[in-house]
Amino acid sequence: MNIFTRKQIERALSILKVLEEIERGFILYSQKKAVVPPIGSMHFSSPPGDCHIKYGYIQNAPYYIVKIASGFPENPKLGIPSGNGLLLLFDQKTGKPVSIFLDEGYLTDIRTAATGCIAAKYLAPKEISCIGIIGTGAQAFYQLQLLRYATNCRKVMVWGRTASKAQQLKNDPRLQEWNIEIAKTIEELASSSNLIVTTTSSHFPLLLEKHIKPGTHITAIGADDVGKQELDPKIFSKAQKIIVDSKVQCKQFGDVSFALQQHLLSEDNLIELGEVITDPSKGRISNDEITVASLTGIAVQDLQIATAVLSNL
Amino acid sequence: MNIFTRKQIERALSILKVLEEIERGFILYSQKKAVVPPIGSMHFSSPPGDCHIKYGYIQNAPYYIVKIASGFPENPKLGIPSGNGLLLLFDQKTGKPVSIFLDEGYLTDIRTAATGCIAAKYLAPKEISCIGIIGTGAQAFYQLQLLRYATNCRKVMVWGRTASKAQQLKNDPRLQEWNIEIAKTIEELASSSNLIVTTTSSHFPLLLEKHIKPGTHITAIGADDVGKQELDPKIFSKAQKIIVDSKVQCKQFGDVSFALQQHLLSEDNLIELGEVITDPSKGRISNDEITVASLTGIAVQDLQIATAVLSNL
Numbered sequence: 001m002n003i004f005t006r007k008q009i010e011r012a013l014s015i016l017k018v019l020e021e022i023e024r025g026f027i028l029y030s031q032k033k034a035v036v037p038p039i040g041s042m043h044f045s046s047p048p049g050d051c052h053i054k055y056g057y058i059q060n061a062p063y064y065i066v067k068i069a070s071g072f073p074e075n076p077k078l079g080i081p082s083g084n085g086l087l088l089l090f091d092q093k094t095g096k097p098v099s100i101f102l103d104e105g106y107l108t109d110i111r112t113a114a115t116g117c118i119a120a121k122y123l124a125p126k127e128i129s130c131i132g133i134i135g136t137g138a139q140a141f142y143q144l145q146l147l148r149y150a151t152n153c154r155k156v157m158v159w160g161r162t163a164s165k166a167q168q169l170k171n172d173p174r175l176q177e178w179n180i181e182i183a184k185t186i187e188e189l190a191s192s193s194n195l196i197v198t199t200t201s202s203h204f205p206l207l208l209e210k211h212i213k214p215g216t217h218i219t220a221i222g223a224d225d226v227g228k229q230e231l232d233p234k235i236f237s238k239a240q241k242i243i244v245d246s247k248v249q250c251k252q253f254g255d256v257s258f259a260l261q262q263h264l265l266s267e268d269n270l271i272e273l274g275e276v277i278t279d280p281s282k283g284r285i286s287n288d289e290i291t292v293a294s295l296t297g298i299a300v301q302d303l304q305i306a307t308a309v310l311s312n313l
Numbered sequence: 314m315n316i317f318t319r320k321q322i323e324r325a326l327s328i329l330k331v332l333e334e335i336e337r338g339f340i341l342y343s344q345k346k347a348v349v350p351p352i353g354s355m356h357f358s359s360p361p362g363d364c365h366i367k368y369g370y371i372q373n374a375p376y377y378i379v380k381i382a383s384g385f386p387e388n389p390k391l392g393i394p395s396g397n398g399l400l401l402l403f404d405q406k407t408g409k410p411v412s413i414f415l416d417e418g419y420l421t422d423i424r425t426a427a428t429g430c431i432a433a434k435y436l437a438p439k440e441i442s443c444i445g446i447i448g449t450g451a452q453a454f455y456q457l458q459l460l461r462y463a464t465n466c467r468k469v470m471v472w473g474r475t476a477s478k479a480q481q482l483k484n485d486p487r488l489q490e491w492n493i494e495i496a497k498t499i500e501e502l503a504s505s506s507n508l509i510v511t512t513t514s515s516h517f518p519l520l521l522e523k524h525i526k527p528g529t530h531i532t533a534i535g536a537d538d539v540g541k542q543e544l545d546p547k548i549f550s551k552a553q554k555i556i557v558d559s560k561v562q563c564k565q566f567g568d569v570s571f572a573l574q575q576h577l578l579s580e581d582n583l584i585e586l587g588e589v590i591t592d593p594s595k596g597r598i599s600n601d602e603i604t605v606a607s608l609t610g611i612a613v614q615d616l617q618i619a620t621a622v623l624s625n626l
Contacts, residue, residue, distance in 0.1 A: 001415070003316060035355060037353055037354065037355060038353075040350055040351075040353045040366060040368060041350065042348060042350060042368060042369070042370065042377060044370075044377075044405060047406055049406075049407075049408055051368075051377065051379075051403065051408060053353060053366060053368060053379060055353060055355060055364075055366060056355070057355065057357075064355060064357075064364065066364075066366060066379075066381050068379050068401065068403070070403065070407075070408025071408065072406070072407050072408045075407055075408075078407065080407060080409070083408075084407070084408045084409055084410070085408070085410075086401075086410055088381065088399075090364065090381070090383065092357060093360055093362075093385070094362075094383075094385050094388055094391065094393060094397070095362055095364060095383025095384065095385045095388075095396075095397045095398070096393070096397055097397070097398075097399055097415070100413065102314070102410070
């Protein structure tokens with residue numbers, strides 16, 4: 001059994017390979033060739049925090065995966081990142097542990113951003129005038145980093161609750177190639193951007209239906225647990241195409257679940273990302289459409305990024 | 314973060330400490346001071362196998378635990394044990410991984426057997442004439458090893474489907490101090506024994522109500538998943554005391570779940586092991602009673618054994 005550190009993992013990671021493997025994972029998932037049981041979770045109150053366990057496998061593939069990811073929002077007060085975690089691969093034929101990736105949440109960050117990139121590739125309008133990023137945390141950074149693989153647009157508007165954090169993102173030397181402006185309001189951001197990515201841990205809608213102009217694609221990645229919400233549910237009745245990573249899971253939580261509960265959306269209108277990758281005509285078919293990708297995160301993404309990295313280790 | 318091998322773990326394990334910590338864990342669990350979410354599971358078909366993920370924590374304790382255990386019954390054909398797994402402790406205040414125990418399922422074996430010992434300590438009649446072990450796998454061995462801490466009785470009757478495996482257990486040099494006889498039938502075993510431990514992966518009742526004589530204690534540990542069953546559900550209407558590790562979990566699977574479904578038992582009659590440890594008068598009060606401990610396995614046991622071992626590492 002091999003144990004890999006974050007440094008080893010960072011060195012072995014090929015973004016192109018990761019994107020390819022994750023696309024393949026979504027296709028297999030939507031073809032019902034993956035087994036992804038319900039997520040396990042634990043919640044803590046003092047200090048507040050949570051831990052999610054995602055696990056699953058692709059039939060007849062070599063491994064099954066268990067990923068443990070935590071978020072303790074007060075960690076930065078102690079000088080450590082809020083997110084942490086690790087990822088384990090096991091032999092699907094014997095149950096033997098094969099590899100432990102001590103990635104400290106890095107692979108989760110990358111696979112989430114890679115999926116944002118894939119969503120933009122298949123769903124964003126051809127000409128992206130400006131990318132709107134709502135939120136200023138780690139995913140705001142990683143989404144931009146990965147969006148380089150989906151678009152040539154380098155104009156960005158960012159909005160965050162805390163002005164200093166938006167400024168920090170704008171000044172991040174790793175994002176030099178991006179021309180980042182800070183939006184005063186979400187309305188300003190939405191009126192200037194036709195690709196919007198929401199990356200917050202909000203528990204109420206931030207992006208409202210009235211903000212959205214025709215021809216916008218929205219990728220919502222923050223609502224990864226019960227109670228979390230970033231989008232006005234009315235956006236889903238306005239949008240022409242609604243794409244989810246997992247139909248089953250998006251009924252349970254995430255932005256789509258609120259729209260379903262309020263009957264603003266019928267389950268029949270949901271399209272899985274894997275279906276769009278297989279047949280892109282199921283996604284955006286004109287520049288005027290409003291499209292939404294609501295992503296809650298599934299173990300297949302973790303399995304695929306781990307498999308991609310393992311082949312370089 | 315520390316990573317421990319099976320050898321290191323075996324050396325650091327103190328049975329007495331483990332027994333003490335597991336008793337304490339059951340008490341806290343029954344006092345609702347532990348959080349133990351539903352078990353995660355994956356099932357595989359070719360070759361057949363399963364993987365269980367148990368996780369949880371005790372409030373205000375230092376760690377939370379995630380344990381991953383697998384069973385691939387055809388592994389022995391490849392010369393490797395059917396069970397495997399590992400156990401992870403995380404800091405309950407930050408989510409940081411603290412220790413990985415690469416125990417290959419050893420800690421699960423020991424904590425399961427330790428719980429059998431605790432059940433016998435509180436529930437078996439004072440004078441044990443003979444211990445009946447149904448099943449001949451790893452748990453048959455470990456239950457005997459640990460029962461040394463609950464009784465001076467060294468007379469054992471063992472029954473298994475495969476005669477050669479029963480013979481192997483009888484001849485195991487590590488069990489020299491035991492006087493082991495092989496029973497031809499379960500009926501013979503039950504008529505000679507007043508402490509019976511069922512350790513099989515059976516999917517139908519092996520031990521029947523008509524086999525059980527007054528004054529018998531039964532510990533059933535094999536039915537740890539949906540569909541598994543070792544005891545005739547009628548045993549539960551015959552028994553005076555029915556003890557479970559977790560009321561919540563025993564409703565979902567395990568031998569008790571069948572008796573509940575068939576209305577042979579009311580939920581109100583279930584007593585948790587933690588309640589009996591706190592107040593032994595809730596357990597056996599006479600030598601003539603029939604008592605049953607139906608154990609499905611909870612993360613608190615894993616947490617407590619890991620914590621006990623960690624303090625010696």
